[in-house]
Amino acid sequence: MDFMDDASTPEQVMIRRAKLKKSPINGSLELLPLCNMDCDICYVRLSPSEMKKKGRLRTADEWLKLARQMEKAGVLFLLLTGGEPLLYPDFKRLYLELRKMGMILTINTNGTLIDEEWAEFFGKHKPRRINITLYGAKEETYSSLCHYPGGFNKTIKGIQLLKEHDVDVKVSCSITKANYNDVKKIFSIGRELNVPVHIDPYMMPANRERYLPFAMQARVAPEEAAHISLDTLKLQFSDDIFRQYVEQSIARVNDPNFPRGDGHISCLAGNCSFTINWQGEMRPCVVMSEPSVPVFETGFDAAWKEICTSAQGMIINPKCTKCRLRPLCKVCVAASLLETGSYDGIPEYLCRYSEETYRLLLKEAKHYG
Structure with a gap:
């Protein structure tokens, strides 16, 4: 989902200006590839052993040092994602320090880890919004698609707790063979919980399925x-x-x-928006593996210029x-x-x-x- 889909009018004005100037204003930080679920459709998740073979997690201090470079470059909106971002070891400190810098933060989470402590934290230190993925409208879908029994009830409980603490929540759902019969029920759940619902019928192929019929x-x-x-x-x-x-x-x-x-690319990717994965590679958007620049070694400004230039040629x-x-x-x-x-x-x-x-x-x- 494009950030512009539900941006307020002032946000839209700022983003359009940044897009015209090719100035970075919006980004996403993929803090880790680890997740407590194992969804068939995921293009990010790795097991701990798989992650160790590919690298290490960046520390909160490393992310914050980079964030100060982002701040100077004009970045205002940040999405914290994963994997499951709430599993990141120093999430709360990173989150609070980014807020102190004036960053407007959104979080993508599966919602299953939201308990009273997390809800109270976000209620006290409110993000712009928390996006929660609802993978279906029943436990059977979470077992078959996400291999996570009990995930449906945990997600619903997490949404309820956040709403009780006056946190803005949006529900998203990507349609698969396992949940396409749940669409009406998902909208019904949204109405019951008083949260907006975004359904995406088109889903790009997951890494593990890319070459399958x-x-x-x-x-x-x-x-x-x-x-x-x-x-x-x-x-x-x-x-x-x-x-x-x-x-x-x-x-x-x-x-x-x-x-x-x-x-040419008409969305925000590479025009005024970027993503940085857990290994520190900057890319135009989260689903693209290239162009890719090692931002921690290159520096934010130089990495953005390279990404922006490459994106214009696609x-x-x-x-x-x-x-x-x-x-x-x-x-x-x-x-x-x-x-x-x-x-x-x-x-x-x-x-x-x-x-x-x-x-x-x-x-x-x-x-x-």
């Missing part, structure tokens, strides 16, 4: 993802708003003059830019890389997703007459 992957088939996408919008929009969405989407596809971009395939279905397609350089192994590859999954979305939109338009 679609049928063997944890994510749903592209045609199913298209169905779920529209069903999700129906749950969120009034009938009148959904009808407008259908009409406008069809019109954009059939309008040859509707902007389809120039193929372009999706010209066929994608010229495709009439481009207004419906979720293709970007990161998606192309993960789906095809190349930034300018044409991802079959997204082609099928877009084609089915358009077919369903036409069907909905006939329904409205």
Whole structure:
């Protein structure tokens, strides 16, 4: 989910200005690859033994030294993530020191570790928001998808505790074969807990599944993802708003003059946003493995300049830019890389997703007459 999706108006103004100036204002820090769950769809998690073979965790002092460089460069918004960030050994000290610097902090967590002590801490030292991933609406999903029995009830309890301490919470869910029947229930849970829900029907392939046929992957088939996408919008929009969405989407596809971009990165990645993984590699976004610069050794300013320059040269395939279905397609350089192994590859999954979305939109338009 793009940071701009729920940014306030002042935040949007600052971010747009930073994007135009190619100035870093937003970043994410992947504090560790460890997690108490083992989700089939994860592209980050390592076991402790796997992590030791690849490196060590950076200390809080190392992160804070880097953060002071970020502060001077104009970084204001930081996302703390993992793995499971609450497992980071010195999380509370790092969090409090970043807040003292004036950083506006958001946290991505699975929510299962949130107890009264954590809730009280975040209630006293409030983040901008805590994003909690809800992997399904029942315990069976957490057992089959996350291999973590009891995870559903722990997550719900964590959300409730945070709400009791007046902490802003948002629920996110990526759709898989294990949870696609839970969508309506997840929205219902959001209403019951009084928290917004973000459902993402398109999920990039996990590292461990990248080269498997679609049928063997944890994510749903592209045609199913298209169905779920529209069903999700129906749950969120009034009938009148959904009808407008259908009409406008069809019109954009059939309008040859509707902007389809120039193929360059159009989101924040590499324009005013970055990610730094647990090994200290700066990249344009969390799902991209390259370009990659060792930021602790290089220094923040030099690393950002290299990442920003490299990102400007990344372009999706010209066929994608010229495709009439481009207004419906979720293709970007990161998606192309993960789906095809190349930034300018044409991802079959997204082609099928877009084609089915358009077919369903036409069907909905006939329904409205």
